[in-house]
Amino acid sequence: MSLVVAQPAWMVEAAAALARVGSAVGVADAAVAGATTTVEAAAADEVSVAVAALFANHGQAYQALSAQAAVFEQQFVRALVAAANSYGGAEAVNVQQLVLDAVNAPTRTLLGRPLIGDGTPGAPGQPGGPGGLLYGNGGNGGASTTAGVAGGAGGAAGLIGNGGAGGAGGAGAAGGAGGAGGWLYGNGGVGGSGGAAAVAGGLGGSGGAGGDAGLFGFGGAGGRGGAGGLGTDGVNPGLAAPTTPAAHGVNAGAHAGGGPGSDGTVSGQAGGSGGTGGTDSTAPGANGGGGGGAGGAGGPGAPGGAGGAGGAGDSGSGFGAGGGGGGGIGGTGGG
Known part of the structure; x- marks a missing residue:
């Protein structure tokens, strides 16, 4: 597999060199434009006039082509500079990540959390990871996908940062609690929503509690409770079949x-x-x-x-009917 090596400093230097070449060519074109685009005829005869017009047309065509080349050269220089900036930015990000990994390695090993950085999001129904000890937000708790299983709690922040949001609960289960904000500054995470009732007439899950704030900040809002199940219909009694x-x-x-x-x-x-x-059919009356x-x-x-x-x-045998x-x-x- 072939590899490409890109050095941002080299690319910037090449772009500057191309810009200098383009500038020099532009100066030369401007210097000869008058002499090459308007050619005087050597004599008044038709042949001299035709020859002068031919050279003038060639000069004008060259100037038009030179202008197009100058535009292309400027676009190429801009693209080269942009590429150099992109490579430089990518290298800076990589260096920053390498530095953070080196700084966070001891605290991850000892305490299970970074010194600087955000906590990881939780898997379904699992809590989010804690934020960095000095700076970073807590990870969001994972939403539960299983009935009766509560959502994961949001991760807590360290010194500065916001708590992670609690995950939504499964059917009939409570939402996860929001993570606590930073000890010095930060807002608590919002509580997760409770799951809707799993059966008819059942109860919806309660919303998760909002996370507490630190010294400066606001506590997180509590989660919304889940919807309860529909109640069963009442019985309308009639003749109790098969009761006669x-x-x-x-x-x-x-x-x-x-x-x-x-x-x-x-x-x-x-x-x-x-x-x-x-x-009565037998009585006499x-x-x-x-x-x-x-x-x-x-x-x-x-x-x-x-x-x-x-x-x-x-009527029987009497006089009138009964x-x-x-x-x-x-x-x-x-x-």
């Missing part, structure tokens, strides 16, 4: 009242209907029919039974 209504009253015989319907005994069971009153039976009371949440129909009157029996009273609905 209570027993109906007995239909009466001649000139007798119908039997009452039975009461409902379980939730949703309707009361039984009253029995039908009997007719005109008699009235029997009354209908009362409907039974309904069970809890169910209607009462219907009252039974009154029996029909009969009246019909009265209908039974309907049952009371269940509470």
